[in-house]
Amino acid sequence: MxxxxxxxxxxxxxxxxxxxxxxxxxxxxxxxxxxxIEAQVTRPESEPTPEEPSTGEGTETGGNDGTGSGTGTDGTETGTGTGSGSGSDTGTGEGEGTEEPVDPLVAQIQAEVLAExxxxxxxxxxxxxxxxxxxxxxxxxxxxxxxxxxxxxxxxxxxxxxxxxxxxxxxxxxxxxxxxxxxxxxxxxxxxxxxxxxxxxxxxxxxxxxxxxxxxxxx
Known part of the structure; x- marks a missing residue:
């Protein structure tokens, strides 16, 4: 309809x-x-390996000011890309100081959304x-x-x-x-x-x- x-x-x-x-x-x-302009992309996390237990939801935020952040809570992975530029990604899962890896597919889709x-x-x-x-x-x-x-x-x-x-x-x-x-x-x-x-x-x-x-x- x-x-x-x-x-x-x-x-x-x-x-x-x-x-x-x-x-x-x-x-x-x-x-x-x-x-x-920002792009938000959400996809389920891959199954954790025995050595790498799931910490929940991963949220990746990349900005055009050269910074990034990551947090985790409930089982999905979300990426946010802003404008253009490059930066480093740091993150927190269930505890401080753990590094949250960037999903390359999420980053690729963010770039496509912004470019298009x-x-x-x-x-x-x-x-x-x-x-x-x-x-x-x-x-x-x-x-x-x-x-x-x-x-x-x-x-x-x-x-x-x-x-x-x-x-x-x-x-x-x-x-x-x-x-x-x-x-x-x-x-x-x-x-x-x-x-x-x-x-x-x-x-x-x-x-x-x-x-x-x-x-x-x-x-």
Whole structure:
């Protein structure tokens, strides 16, 4: 049912995405500048050997500031990658000072998610509402694609925006995060789990998401 609805929305969006004018007054616009992108990847841990008992869930976080961390609690392995750069990984399992190994497959998928993000850091989405739930979309991709036109749909009060541009169409879940300045700003999350489960069928992936941090204040 959801697929049918999205298909209908996409067909309705095609005139906008192809550059045809809506001829409607823009009564509201909002911009989402992208300041940081992260990738979260979760897969079950492999079975422990007798010499290496399981310590539970492993969480790997890699940042573009050259640092990393790892923690463990309940039987799954989660990796988070941010932007680009390299760093060293340290971690804690059930006790202090134990080193948490980085899952190379998790790191590979993180890198793919970040590299394939259609809007890179420094880019932005600009939504012009010409109807109560839709309008033309302008996307600065901050990549070789430059600035492109598309369309979007967002029901009033909904926590998702459906975006259509270039060859991409996906839903962003809207939430918020607390920035380093202490203020809450908009976070856009794109669920890529199904795509990567098909790409890596034997990996046992349970979650793959792209998180796009914006500088837009959260209401």
């Amino acid at each position: 959801k697929h049918t609805v999205i298909t209908a929305l996409l067909l309705a969006a095609l005139p906008l995405a192809n550059g045809c004018s809506d001829n409607s007054e823009v009564f509201y616009s909002i911009s989402y500048p992208i300041v940081r 993000a259609p809007v890179q850091v420094g880019g932005r989405y600009v939504l012009d509402f010409t109807r109560y739930n839709r309008g033309p979309l302008t996307v600065d991709t901050a990549s070789e694609a430059g600035t492109v036109q598309g369309a979007f749909f967002k029901e009033p009060g909904a926590s998702e925006i459906n975006l259509f541009f270039l060859e991409d169409n996906y839903a962003c879940t809207i939430s918020s995060y607390r920035d380093t300045d202490g203020k809450y700003k908009v976070l856009l999350t794109v669920d890529l789990t199904e795509i990567y489960q098909q790409r890596y069928p034997s990996a046992g992936l349970t979650k793959v998401v792209r998180q796009e941090y914006t500088s837009t204040p959260s209401n």
